[in-house]
Amino acid sequence: MSSDYLFLVLGMGLVSFLPRWVPLFFLSRRKLPALLEEWLDLIPVAILSALLVPYLITSGTPRVLDFMRPELLVAFPTLMVALWTRSLGITLVAGMGMFWLLGKTGWF
Amino acid sequence: MQLFYDLKKSFRGAGFYGMAFFMKKEGIWQGMRAIWPICVGYFPLGLAFGVLAEKAGLSGLHIFFMSFLVFAGSGQFIAVSMLDAGASALAVILTTFMVNLRHLLMSSSLAVWYRGESRSRLSLLACFIVDETFAVNTSRLKAGAWSLTSAISASFFAYAAWVGSTVLGGIFGRFIAPSAFGIDYALIAMFICLLVFQLNGLLYVLTGLAAALAGTLAALFIPGNAFIVVGAVTGATVGLFLKRLALASGRKVRES
Numbered sequence: 001m002s003s004d005y006l007f008l009v010l011g012m013g014l015v016s017f018l019p020r021w022v023p024l025f026f027l028s029r030r031k032l033p034a035l036l037e038e039w040l041d042l043i044p045v046a047i048l049s050a051l052l053v054p055y056l057i058t059s060g061t062p063r064v065l066d067f068m069r070p071e072l073l074v075a076f077p078t079l080m081v082a083l084w085t086r087s088l089g090i091t092l093v094a095g096m097g098m099f100w101l102l103g104k105t106g107w108f
Numbered sequence: 109m110q111l112f113y114d115l116k117k118s119f120r121g122a123g124f125y126g127m128a129f130f131m132k133k134e135g136i137w138q139g140m141r142a143i144w145p146i147c148v149g150y151f152p153l154g155l156a157f158g159v160l161a162e163k164a165g166l167s168g169l170h171i172f173f174m175s176f177l178v179f180a181g182s183g184q185f186i187a188v189s190m191l192d193a194g195a196s197a198l199a200v201i202l203t204t205f206m207v208n209l210r211h212l213l214m215s216s217s218l219a220v221w222y223r224g225e226s227r228s229r230l231s232l233l234a235c236f237i238v239d240e241t242f243a244v245n246t247s248r249l250k251a252g253a254w255s256l257t258s259a260i261s262a263s264f265f266a267y268a269a270w271v272g273s274t275v276l277g278g279i280f281g282r283f284i285a286p287s288a289f290g291i292d293y294a295l296i297a298m299f300i301c302l303l304v305f306q307l308n309g310l311l312y313v314l315t316g317l318a319a320a321l322a323g324t325l326a327a328l329f330i331p332g333n334a335f336i337v338v339g340a341v342t343g344a345t346v347g348l349f350l351k352r353l354a355l356a357s358g359r360k361v362r363e364s
Binding site: 008027029043046048057065 | 142144145146148149169170173174177178179180183187197198200201202204205208209210211212213214215216217218219220222223224225227230231233234235237239242243244246247290292293294296297298299300301302303304305306307311312315316317318319320322323324326327328331335336337338339340341342343344345347348351
């Protein structure tokens with residue numbers, strides 16, 4: 001393996017590690033202001049929504065709104081399964097199965 | 109039955125350290141049980157990455173080192189496509205930094221839960237923070253007791269699945285169709301369920317809606333994946349504002 005590649009992955013590793021490590025290492029020793037703590041409490045739901053919804057309703061580069069994606073169509077029954085079972089495993093299998101079946105119909 | 113009593117006695121006999129070891133083992137097991145769907149979801153993604161990396165000229169060993177040191181799904185996909193296009197190492201490193209900057213938010217959020225824990229163990233957990241491990245750990249933390257051991261264990265198994273599947277993809281990926289049995293929908297299905305776990309009341313639903321709206325607008329107008337951070341920060345800020353507004357108006361009602 002070339003030293004160029006090693007430099008590349010070490011650099012990538014370092015810049016990936018620092019944002020993960022600095023807050024956990026330093027913030028875990030102090031009491032954060034209540035307002036910041038309440039804000040951080042809302043971060044998980046905000047990240048997941050900001051990750052998932054744009055992926056489901058946009059497509060192409062540059063991205064445009066697209067409500068006809070099979071991923072979006074399958075997302076609704078998958079959401080129902082998740083709400084009903086609250087099980088990661090069952091939701092995974094159900095979502096995969098429905099997406100696979102939809103592909104079999106040849107509609108998309 | 110006799111065996112049970114013998115076991116019980118031997119646990120007591122082993123004393124504090126034996127019990128601590130037993131609980132640690134329990135934590136590792138809990139972590140595995142919580143993370144297996146993520147590992148399943150990583151396999152098609154990791155295989156797909158391996159195939160792409162192999163096409164960009166990386167060997168199995170190259171792929172191993174990248175996954176081992178970086179552990180970032182979207183970051184690695186972008187890096188490999190940049191390498192394929194002949195980008196410089198510095199450009200790839202800078203892009204990786206931008207793409208993975210969102211982990212800053214996740215690390216800060218986890219720090220609130222694990223205040224005062226051992227710093228070396230927190231550093232270990234930090235190595236494995238990605239969208240999926242963060243979401244699983246947070247949903248467990250909110251549901252009740254979720255030890256640092258369980259969190260490290262869960263995160264580590266996801267990491268191992270990622271490293272393993274990307275290397276396998278680099279070596280054997282050419283022979284596997286990534287769309288078989290709908291496995292390319294695995295991560296989306298998981299994110300849907302992880303989002304459901306987070307919706308613990310009206311405030312969280314409204315925050316999610318604000319983040320989805322802001323994220324979508326950002327995705328339409330900003331290229332790349334900055335929309336995740338823009339959407340998350342906007343959504344959480346709107347949510348906090350709504351919460352404070354509701355508290356303030358509630359106080360006013362009580363006072364009048």
